[in-house]
Amino acid sequence: MSEKPKIGRRDFMRVAATVAAGGGAWAVARRGDEATVWQLDPAKCVQCGRCSTNCVLNPSAVKCVHSFQICGYCDLCGAYLQPGAKARDTGAENELCPVGAITRTYIEDPFYQYTIDEKLCVGCGKCVKGCNVFGNGSLYLQVKHDLCVGCNECSIARNCPAKAYQRVPVRTAYLLKTRDSGSGKQG
Ligand code: SF4
Ligand code: SF4
Ligand code: SF4
Helix, strand or coil: CCCCCCCCHHHHHHHHCEEEECCEEEECEEECCEEEEEEECCCCCCCCCHHHHCCCCCCCCEEEEECCCCCCCCCCCCCCECCCCCCCCCCHHHECCCCCCEEEEEEECCEEEEEECCCCCCCCCHHHHHHHHHCCCCEEEEECCCCCCCCCCCHHHHHCCCCCEEEEEHHHCCEECCCCCCCCEEC
């Protein structure tokens, strides 16, 4: 297994240059006069897993996000259950998430709600792939700016096979998925 890249001095300098935005400290860079941050385009992402393994942070600054506006509250959730799971229940052996970050809560027959514990999520994208293949794509990955240290050369951006990573102005920091957007909208 390849070793994770370490945070370099330049990146620590960047942490020191964080700004307060959206209720938390964000590490930003400047392009001309404009402050920028890294952003992931959920419409391009193919859930290759590198967002989990290539971030300098452990766990990654990339997390799974759930659009409840899109989600139909499935019984048989392809993001929660292993393909071919023997039972539709909360048994660990049936869960797809490797770190148990998804909670399945009964709402009303036959629907369950699925919530992500961001502190546990490692951004592997397995649930996102399951949701896109078997469901409606309500789960997606996004870089969290209150966690990201804003590396000058983000190794995820360098290695993303879908070129889904790019720097964008702070005012358009979060590309969010909604029922109307399909691919996403600026949040
Ligand atoms: S590296 Fe790119 S394609 Fe892979 S999970 Fe991250 S954003 Fe998606
Ligand atoms: S810039 Fe990229 S590698 Fe650095 S913390 Fe943010 S997401 Fe991780
Ligand atoms: S399967 Fe991966 S991306 Fe989804 S919640 Fe679990 S750790 Fe996060």
